[in-house]
Amino acid sequence: MQRRTAPGAAKLLASALLIGCLATGRAAAQDWGDTPYVQTPQNVVDTMLDIAKVGPGDYVIDLGSGDGRMVITAAKQRGARGFGVDLDRKLVALANRNAARLGVADRAVFYQQDLHATDVSAASVMTIYLLPEVNLMIRTRLLATLRPGTRIVSHDYGMGQWLPDYQTELAAPGKTVGIGQRSKILYWVVPGRAAGRWLWRLAPDGKPADFELALQQNFQAIEGTLKSGGRSARIDQPRLSGEQISFTVQVNGATHDYTGRIVNHAIDGKVRIARDGKSRELPWSAARVEIWDPRHAALNTEQALKEIQ
Numbered sequence: 001m002q003r004r005t006a007p008g009a010a011k012l013l014a015s016a017l018l019i020g021c022l023a024t025g026r027a028a029a030q031d032w033g034d035t036p037y038v039q040t041p042q043n044v045v046d047t048m049l050d051i052a053k054v055g056p057g058d059y060v061i062d063l064g065s066g067d068g069r070m071v072i073t074a075a076k077q078r079g080a081r082g083f084g085v086d087l088d089r090k091l092v093a094l095a096n097r098n099a100a101r102l103g104v105a106d107r108a109v110f111y112q113q114d115l116h117a118t119d120v121s122a123a124s125v126m127t128i129y130l131l132p133e134v135n136l137m138i139r140t141r142l143l144a145t146l147r148p149g150t151r152i153v154s155h156d157y158g159m160g161q162w163l164p165d166y167q168t169e170l171a172a173p174g175k176t177v178g179i180g181q182r183s184k185i186l187y188w189v190v191p192g193r194a195a196g197r198w199l200w201r202l203a204p205d206g207k208p209a210d211f212e213l214a215l216q217q218n219f220q221a222i223e224g225t226l227k228s229g230g231r232s233a234r235i236d237q238p239r240l241s242g243e244q245i246s247f248t249v250q251v252n253g254a255t256h257d258y259t260g261r262i263v264n265h266a267i268d269g270k271v272r273i274a275r276d277g278k279s280r281e282l283p284w285s286a287a288r289v290e291i292w293d294p295r296h297a298a299l300n301t302e303q304a305l306k307e308i309q
């Protein structure tokens with residue numbers, strides 16, 4: 001990764017982490033894109049894993065794993081498996097010793113490896129505590145590589161225009177950086193690819209009718225227009241979470257509530273149709289006849305990095 005001069009805002013944040021490093025007695029060569037070692041307080045680790053609902057079926061990857069606490073806690077307390085990577089050889093050795101001491105060395109493993117060169121495709125949950133510019137450096141790759149539905153949980157820093165699905169702030173006793181010993185937790189679900197032109201047929205009144213949905217996507221945000229019987233209407237309450245999609249739309253005086261799951265170029269789900277106080281449910285199967293790129297796919301890493309300038 002090419003080194004660049006840190007822009008103002010990021011430099012301040014980097015300095016905050018660096019001050020933390022110095023406060024904890026660790027020297028660090030701080031530069032743009034080099035995240036120094038600062039521990040996530042244990043109560044923040046626990047809350048991050050709660051928010052991501054980490055359980056026995058999960059595979060957790062921590063990029064920049066420090067003493068291993070994210071993956072070790074996920075393995076020890078929630079029965080998950082996973083690995084962490086860190087550039088610092090001593091921290092990697094410490095993390096593997098900690099995993100052995102706590103009896104989870106078979107499920108929590110740590111490697112000395114650059115996070116930018118780490119294959120993350122096995123993750124069902126990814127944890128990060130990295131500088132904001134590093135989050136933006138890895139964003140394109142995470143969106144392209146992680147399976148839809150993978151949960152990402154970040155300590156303190158966001159992903160620029162990729163807004164979190166959920167965000168909270170909490171007391172972080174013992175935190176050595178930032179102001180007032182508080183931490184932010186930000187949470188995303190990797191969105192499936194929903195953009196495109198979708199077709200389906202329904203017989204809401206006994207007569208078959210054709211529906212065409214033009215769906216635009218930017219990260220997990222979707223918007224679209226539904227055409228049927230020569231009329232068109234914007235969809236309301238659109239929501240995309242991983243592969244799960246839902247929206248509401250008014251069709252000929254009836255309210256259609258669609259919920260379904262996108263699998264490749266098909267959606268399978270159901271639609272609840274309500275009119276005059278009565279409602280009924282029908283199966284919903286849609287086929288994608290045109291695939292469009294989500295808007296975020298046009299942003300490369302250089303463009304993403306400008307989001308913090």
Ligand SMILES: C[S@@+](CC[C@H](N)C(=O)[O-])C[C@H]1O[C@@H](n2cnc3c(N)ncnc32)[C@H](O)[C@@H]1O
Nearest residue numbers: 035037038039040064065066086087114115129
């Ligand atoms: C802020 S600490 C977070 C440690 C741990 N994940 C936690 O939350 O307690 C960031 C860690 O990332 C590591 N790191 C920085 N750049 C890295 C890179 N390119 N590849 C792998 N690890 C890196 C640092 O050595 C440091 O241990």
